[in-house]
Amino acid sequence: MSALTLNRKTLRALLPLASLALVLAATFYAQPRTMSYFGLNLMLQYAVPIALATIAQMFIITVNDLDLSIGPFVGLVGCIGATYLHDTPALGILALLLCIGAYAAMAALIHLRNLPSIVVTLGASFIWLGIAVMILPSPGGKAPDWLKAIMALQVPLIPFPIIAALLIALLVHIGLMTSSYGVIMRGTGGNPRAMARAGWSELRTKMAMYALAGFFGVLSGLSLIGLTTSADAHIADRYTLYAIAGVILGGGEFVGGRVSPFGAVIGALTLTLAGSFLIFMRISPDWQIGAQGAILIIVLALRALISAGEARR
């Protein structure tokens, strides 16, 4: 453990924060008027649902799986939120609980039959979308007033989205990174066999992680319609991709249970800001998706460079 290895490790940990700072600086440079309470509030509004979806994806990645259905799932939650939860709250809550249960059931299926998560979740994405289309065939519905009130909260000095994002990260950090059950969950991603030998049911852990992902997916959908005030089955299709990118940008590893809640939230903030930045730079809409892909590749390239140095030591 030379000082330099430690340095590289710190460097790796700081990379997500550095990317956020860079994108933030670039945005301020491109549009100085965003450097205000109001500007940040407006730009980062959608960071809250994206951060929640990213955290959901992070739980799945922790146990070495990948969820390709989180976007349509968030859309489905939005549709339930804007219809049942608004009209008959009890029924709405029941439906949302069922959604979380469905995620846990998906975990059981994947684990018991040893199926690839990407195929099962890809199939599930059709189911979520189908149900959402049936609930809300065309865009509409009304978000419950309390949701709108929460999302429109004005906090003095620091914009609400920043406080909300940090709070989410802190809560998940305490649960996953510092609690003993969190260690078991991450351990299941690191070495499932060892954890099973130690007497921890992999099935239970996976179901718990998927249920948590479902729960955060529900929070994401609700916070999203709190902002948009109405819903649409396709409202969050892009979230699947945002969520994966957010986890990776935040320094999460794809396998081995190496994840970071703060990183994931920072990744989500970076992505949200990158979207605004691209608009301020007047980059043609054709290249918007491409530019996000490029940002992802650049960050991963930087990380590979740092890791390569680490390995050479």
Add this chain to the structure above:
Amino acid sequence: MTALWSKLRGQPWIWSFIAMIAVWLATIAFTGGQGAGEILTAALSFATFTIIIGLGQMMVITTGPGNVDLSIPATITLAGVVATKVMDTDNARLLIGIVAALGASFVVGLFNYGLIRLLRIPPIIATLSSSFLILSTAISYGRGIRIKPPPMLADFATTRILGVPLLAIFVLLLSIGMALLLKRTLYGRTVLAIGQNPRAARLAGLNVDLTRFATYLLSALLAGVTGIVLSGFSGGAALNMGEGFLLASIAVVVIGGTSVAGGRANVPGIWGAALFIYLLDTMLNTFGASAGIRLIMTGVIIITVITIAGGDRQQR
């Protein structure tokens, strides 16, 4: 009969064909036997595209866990746009168009593997990120307007011989070629060996890197071929033409009996699975199901078939 059945049951591809025949029978039972042949002909036409990309995806998935090509839909779109734009509805420019589209796909494959090998990005993330760049390139190059394919390409993609699409025959030959490539060549055997145990393959002196490189190239090129013929089939390239092929490309491989853990590939299963997926859609349409029900049923049935067929054969 029982001996035949027990032999057939051991074949990984059998489930996809059983599912396909069941769905077909359900459809013609509903229509009272009407259009049984036409449905099959249409299924053969539409399934061919899924089969071509399925073959490429199969090779990628066979090289081991974590290997999957998510850039296939974007590559289809890019190849379709490049082909129709370069051909510019002119038969004489057919060849240049094909070369240009395949060239673009080649670059995609090169780029994908570069990300995976040089930057050590996991293939799922690498191909996902590159697919955004590819799609943006296609959007920016295509500029929206739908250009018709040259008549020769359109004819090739839509001609039928005795009810059998010419394209299906072409894809049958391609599939036989791929099966031979997999079973009889050094490249194919190496792909299987890497999927079973990359370390052992490397220690045995096989060229693992070159083989993986060739596999990602192959997948991109096959996606390119699909883009070209699909634009001929559907009267031009469209920016959403790759949509739906992501699930299809992975689903046909898995339903077809190829091991997701790598090391075991199955070409006939891809045919059964591709036909099954198309016939499933036809069946739900025939039953007059609403869009929502159709989506739900597609998801449920795909998960069910994978649960029945795909589960216990895999090992870690």
